[in-house]
Every structure is written in C-alpha cells, then in structure tokens.
Amino acid sequence: MADRPRGDSNKPITILHVARAAGVSKTTVSRYLSGQYHLLSEETRQKIESAIAALDYRPNQMARGLKRGRSGLVGMVVADIANPFTVDVLRGVEDECKRCSMNVLLCNTGNDPEQEREYIFMLQAHRIDGLIINTTGQNNAFLKALAHDRTPIVLMDRKVPALPFDTVCVDNRQATRAGLMHLLEQGYRRIAWFTEPVDGISSRAERVGTYRRVMEQHTKGGTDDVFVVNVRVPGEVETALATFLSKAAGEAPAVCCANAVVALRVVEGLNTLGVRVPEDVGLVSFDNPDWAGLVCGGITAIEQPTYALGVTAMRRVWARMQAPQEMPPELIELPARLVARGSTVRAAIRPESG
C-alpha cells in the first residue's frame, strides 16, 4: 500500500487519467469497473488494473450514480437510535448492505414527525435506492411519493395499514402471549402491562391488545391493569407501580414491560420502592438487553429477532431493487423467543411464603 502514489497535483483522479495511464479509452476502463471482464483482453485488464492501483483511483459514485440512476445508498430512518433494539436491527441492515455493496444513510428522528419529514426529504434528494423505516406514521404522503419513484420501502417494527409497503416486524401477538402464558404458568395471577403511550404505534397497540385478550381469557375478574407511562417523567413509573402493587397485594402480582426502555425504569422503580423480584412481584420484559441477566435474578425476556429483522428488511429492499415488476406488498412477522430467567420463578419462593 504505497503512501501517495499519485502526483502532487491536487486534481482528483478520474477515469480519464486511468485510461491514459493504461493506454486505452475510458469506455474500456468503465467496462473494467463494471466487471464486464468478458469484454476485455487479459492484457488490457492487467494494464487497467495496474493503472488504477498506481493512481490510487476511486470511481466517483456521484457520477456513476447520476448516470446509472442508482446511488448505492439505503436510507435507514429510526425512531430512537438510543434504544438497543434499534441498534441491533441496524447491525442487521448494515451487514446485509455489505453483501450488496450498499451503504447506509442513518437518520434518527426521535419520534418527531417533522424531523422524519425533513430526513425523508434529504434522502429523496440523495436518490436512495431503498428505505427502511420505523415510522411515526405521520408522513404517509411523503412516503407514497417516494414509492412512486419506484424506490423500495420497507416498514420496520411499525405497520401502517394505509401504506402498501413490505413490512417486517416481530409477531407481537405470539410474543406477548408467550410472555403472559409463561407468567400464568409460573403461578402469577394478577398481571400488569407497562407501556409507553401507544400513539398509534402498531407494535405498542398490538401488544396491549393481546395483553387484554389474553387476560380476558385467563382471569376471572377481567381486570385491566394497563399502565401507560412516560419514561421521561421522574416518578411516574414509581407511582404506577405503587398503585398496582397496592391493588394487587396478595394476588400473586407480576409486571410485564412493553419494551426494554420501560423495563429499565420499572426495575429502578421497584428498587426505589424496595419491592423484591421475584419474591414480591414477577417481571417480564419485551426485548433482551445485555443487562437483563444482571438484575432481579435475571429478567425473563421476550427476545425479538432484532438482527434478523434488519437482515430481512434489507433483503426485501434488495429483492425489489432487482425485480421492479409488481410484487404485492408482504407482511413478514418473525417469531420471538422467550428467555426464562429468575424474575419469574415463583415456584422457588413458595416454600418460604407458604
């Protein structure tokens, strides 16, 4: 790897310089760059190869993209990059992008529709070849316009019925049911659902909905212990927990958290209140963050196939890029996996309490 093989002229190296250096035309070099080796003599190929190496030439993607009508860029618009769920999906997307020689343009909206709109605007300007989006659901017209340009769009984690796009997410009904059934099997009877405001976000809605349905089937009173909390307001989670626990005292209570962000606050709250897990209350959470094993004797987790979600979403984008013919939009729901840990081991505490 020579340090600075090119001359000291500060002019960027173009395909023309390579052509001259190799003693061929730029067309020939272009063919080499596109991998059309069958159109080149071995000798020519060699000459071009060394010329490129000697000049340290990099094809200009902007020029390339302008001409070919493809940027090589995929937009990834996420609601909250601080959420480990998002990061894991992103890893999947990125790894899959490598295989297609694509790059990821990352946009974090913070769940703000206006931010989202601005980002979509910029991504359109960059002529992204595909978009994977965790949308607020407030910019459907923008998204439809993008799709009209034949840009493949995949909704991730959040469904929007109004949009005719591929959607990749976890099977929220199966996942939620798995967590709740586990709690019931462990002997917990009064189960609360802690969630952030639903706000039309499909994953949150589906989870609460399933919670209600399962609880209706499996408990007598049909109690509806849904607690909607704003995790950024200090004390809100504690208040909710206290309310629930006083109502549910003696009824074998458990808490189910709709995601890891909520779970973090719930564990904090339980610590603050001096409530023990699983002795005083059972605990299950969606997502399986790296710290889940460290607290409450290990939190029983409903683990989403995050990485696979990312890979799948990107594959979908890629597939549509290759095959522009009309494929009907597809809903892909991946199964979750229950990771049982100490936070739901009610049996183990029976001897002490009974």
Added chain:
Amino acid sequence: MADRPRGDSNKPITILHVARAAGVSKTTVSRYLSGQYHLLSEETRQKIESAIAALDYRPNQMARGLKRGRSGLVGMVVADIANPFTVDVLRGVEDECKRCSMNVLLCNTGNDPEQEREYIFMLQAHRIDGLIINTTGQNNAFLKALAHDRTPIVLMDRKVPALPFDTVCVDNRQATRAGLMHLLEQGYRRIAWFTEPVDGISSRAERVGTYRRVMEQHTKGGTDDVFVVNVRVPGEVETALATFLSKAAGEAPAVCCANAVVALRVVEGLNTLGVRVPEDVGLVSFDNPDWAGLVCGGITAIEQPTYALGVTAMRRVWARMQAPQEMPPELIELPARLVARGSTVRAAIRPESG
C-alpha cells in the same frame, strides 16, 4: 401535502421541468435552489416556489454534488456500534450534521482492519466531505490518501500519533485518575484494572498507563493488578476475578473496569462468584450505561462526554470544510465526570465489619 401532484409519467422531475413550469431558465431555478434570493425578483421567486411545490420536485444531490464537488455526506466509521458509547457519540454527530444539512454514512467495522479498509474505500468513492473515525490504526496509508484529497478527517476516541489529523477524545488520564482517587479516598487499597486487550488502542493504553502510575504513587508494594480479558470467552472474567480476589483478600479490594462492556461481564462474574458489592469488593467503571444505576447499589461511573465528543468531532469537520487553509491538527480532550454511586461506599460497610 398533496398526494401525487405530478403527472403520471414515471420520469423523474428535473430542474428543467421546474424551469418550464415557472417560465424561467434552469439557471434561475438553480439560483433559487442555492438560496441566492438577492438575484431574483420577488415575482420569479414566487413562480419557482409554486412550480417546485406543484411538481413535488427534489433537487438531485448526485448531480449537485458532482458539479459542486461536495457530496453532503459525512462518513462515520466506528469500531463497535453495539457499544452504547459509540451510539451516544453517533447521536452527537448526527445532531450536529442536521445543522449543516449533512447526512451520515454509517460504517461498523467490528474492529476488523480489513472491514475498515473496505469501508474507507467505499466512502472515498462516495466522495464524503468529511470522516469521523474510531480507527483500528491499521489503515493509515488509506487515511492519508483521503486527507490528501483535502477531506477533513477527525479521529475519535483513538489517537494515532502517525496521523496528522484532528483528534477528539476524553481526557483519559484525568478520567482514570478521578476514578482511582475516588476509590482510594473511599478507603479501597488494592485496586485491580480490568481491560480488554490493549492492541495499540490509545484509549485503552492511556487508561492502563495512568492506572499504573497512580498505583505506583499511592500504594506501597506497587502491586500491578492489571487483568486483560477477552469478554467473549466465557469464564475468562470469572477466573480473573477469582484470582484477584483471592490474592487481595482482606486488603480492601476494588475493581476498576476500562469500559462498560468489561463492566457488564465483571458484574456478571461477581454475581456468579457470589461476591457482594461494595461489601466484598468496590467497583468503578468507565462509561455510564443506562443500567449502571440498577446493579451493585449503583455502579460508580467515570462518565465520558459521549454526546459532546460527537458534536465536537462534527464541528471540527465542518470547520475544516469551510476553511480549507491549513490549520494545524489539534488534539481536543474533553473532561470526564465522576458519578459516585453505591458500588464504592466502603465507609457504609465499616460498622458491620469493624
């Protein structure tokens, strides 16, 4: 926001369509797009504005970039996106990018020099206007070549003396010293340093180095309890912990972790071994992950100014983009903040043990 204001022709809208619709030349439209309003009559401005809105026109960044010689893209090459430290820095970079109307091209190398090289190659092809990199340090020639194209490069978190680039990182000496002095003040006497392999990574090296220096000054024996662990090998951390704790029994031991990834495993290991914090051992960690407050009575943390690192790095890139004249490369070290929590409260346990 009309749904599809353009005609049904699938041709992309260009500046020419806008020009025609507004009854002006494309030059004039281009002026509007660049915000050179002082060169436009109010009437013309209005006409262009409505034409753009009516046609739902998006300027093509590839064409724009090709002509102007700037892509509007910043490369962000990170060693490990799964590390919350990285994510927080990224957030800072991205937020700062918004202010400059730039976008982030994200590349996760997994600490693999070859991956890094491939990514740098792709970024060069996209003609990124700047690069923020958490480098393995194995691709210096590539980076120098990029810099020769006058692309601003900022090293983040990891210094490379061989490279004449701006560098933004935490003040590792101050930070490490703060953590250790806190432990000493709390009465801990035998302090171990748990780190991932140094591997020429400056931040890791500076931290261990400072550890050695501080320990030399403040302890008699000059014991050198550095434990290098591979966090991906199960049991390695446990073994190291057991070794240390048996050697240090009765000497008021404490463990200091070089980052949150190590801390996670250390907490796991201590749980496995049945060692209590802070009763049996004190604990301090670099980084302040969201779960730090949940375990060991709260882990005392050496909090890095992650978000600020990202903002600062991007500002630096932007500054160099505006002012191409030679500025000498600068080293910017931001201070860390010690967040004292329960994991180092040795005083509180005195009454019980003494």
Added chain:
DNA sequence: TTGTACGCGTTATCAG
C-alpha cells in the same frame, strides 16, 4: 475487442 459521442441533472461562467 475497442473507441466515439452523447447525456445523466446540476452549477459556474459569462454575457446580456
């Protein structure tokens, strides 16, 4: 197997 010539969509230069 190789080269010529044109256009992708935009901005810069220059002339009005």
Added chain:
DNA sequence: CTGATAACGCGTACAA
C-alpha cells in the same frame, strides 16, 4: 435581474 452554454465524471449506444 436573467439566460445560454460548458463542464462535473461516468456509462452506454453505436460504430469500427
């Protein structure tokens, strides 16, 4: 204030 025209770097008919 406005417009014609030439690039920017590359891919691709088409011709040789």
